């Protein structure tokens with residue numbers, strides 16, 4: 001046995017997970033999921049070997065849907081679908097449903113890496129107008145709503161509520177009330193209070209705030225389904241999924257089970273979206289304070305008014321110092337702090353399951369690291 005392994009056994013390190021995604025999950029729910037790997041509650045079978053047509057799984061799906069409906073107080077005219085293909089497939093499914101004659105373009109905001117991906121996919125399907133882009137400025141801020149040239153005739157309006165890579169989050173909902181509003185909420189869905197009725201379609205995969213990868217939540221209003229053209233491949237058409245209530249083909253049973261557990265936790269343990277938002281605000285405030293009080297040692301990437309509460313993106317004076325930060329952080333049990341591979345730097349993702357305690361440990365580490373590596377302990 002290696003010396004490191006022995007040491008690890010003697011002094012188990014408490015791990016704090018700041019991963020950008022798949023992200024942290026509530027420890028108690030992981031424990032329940034582990035038990036279900038051996039036996040799904042009352043089923044004598046592993047959750048990995050149980051039919052998706054079983055009554056048990058139908059109840060799991062119904063419970064998951066019920067929690068989402070209750071958390072958002074969702075009216076009946078919305079479908080809640082649990083689909084596959086991640087949010088990336090939604091970049092295509094949305095325009096397939098909504099971007100077709102008469103020839104009005106869809107309007108998109110280009111606020112970062114993920115909205116750029118969504119735009120590229122929509123363009124394969126129909127006309128897209130980018131009404132604002134932060135690309136030349138390196139995606140450091142978000143547009144002011146009143147400056148956006150929004151068209152009442154647009155096929156729909158699409159934006160990403162939280163740009164996960166650059167750490168930008170809309171403080172309020174952009175777009176016009178008279179145009180179909182679509183949002184990719186992959187990295188901040190159910191992290192805060194939300195008036196879902198202002199949207200015709202919301203999509204968010206599970207692996208950042210809700211569960212493991214493999215499932216994406218789509219909330220879609222009935223009139224969107226009615227607009228979809230005939231002849232779409234079934235898997236790319238919301239209607240067969242809505243008709244089959246998310247069991248059109250074999251769904252990712254385990255991912256949906258864990259997602260249901262996390263939704264149950266959010267409702268019953270945390271107490272709903274307002275309580276969750278309060279915790280998330282406290283976490284982000286604590287970490288941004290540690291950055292702001294560092295006298296420029298830590299450098300926040302986003303303009304202050306566009307700062308994300310989910311993904312805190314920052315850097316140090318050099319990439320060598322950042323590498324040192326990451327290595328020392330790992331030694332303290334702080335994991336997943338590297339920035340996205342496309343922009344480098346550092347990123348602490350503060351998804352729902354990341355606790356205030358973990359953020360406190362990170363902030364203490366950051367102060368200590370600065371006192372050892374900053375000029376005159378600045």
Ligand SMILES: *Cc1c(COP(=O)(O)O)cnc(C)c1O
Pocket residue numbers: 021085086087088089114160162163164165184185186187205
């Ligand atoms: C991570 C992410 C995606 C990509 O999701 P996949 O499930 O990997 O396809 C899309 N949009 C946003 C905002 C993301 O953060």
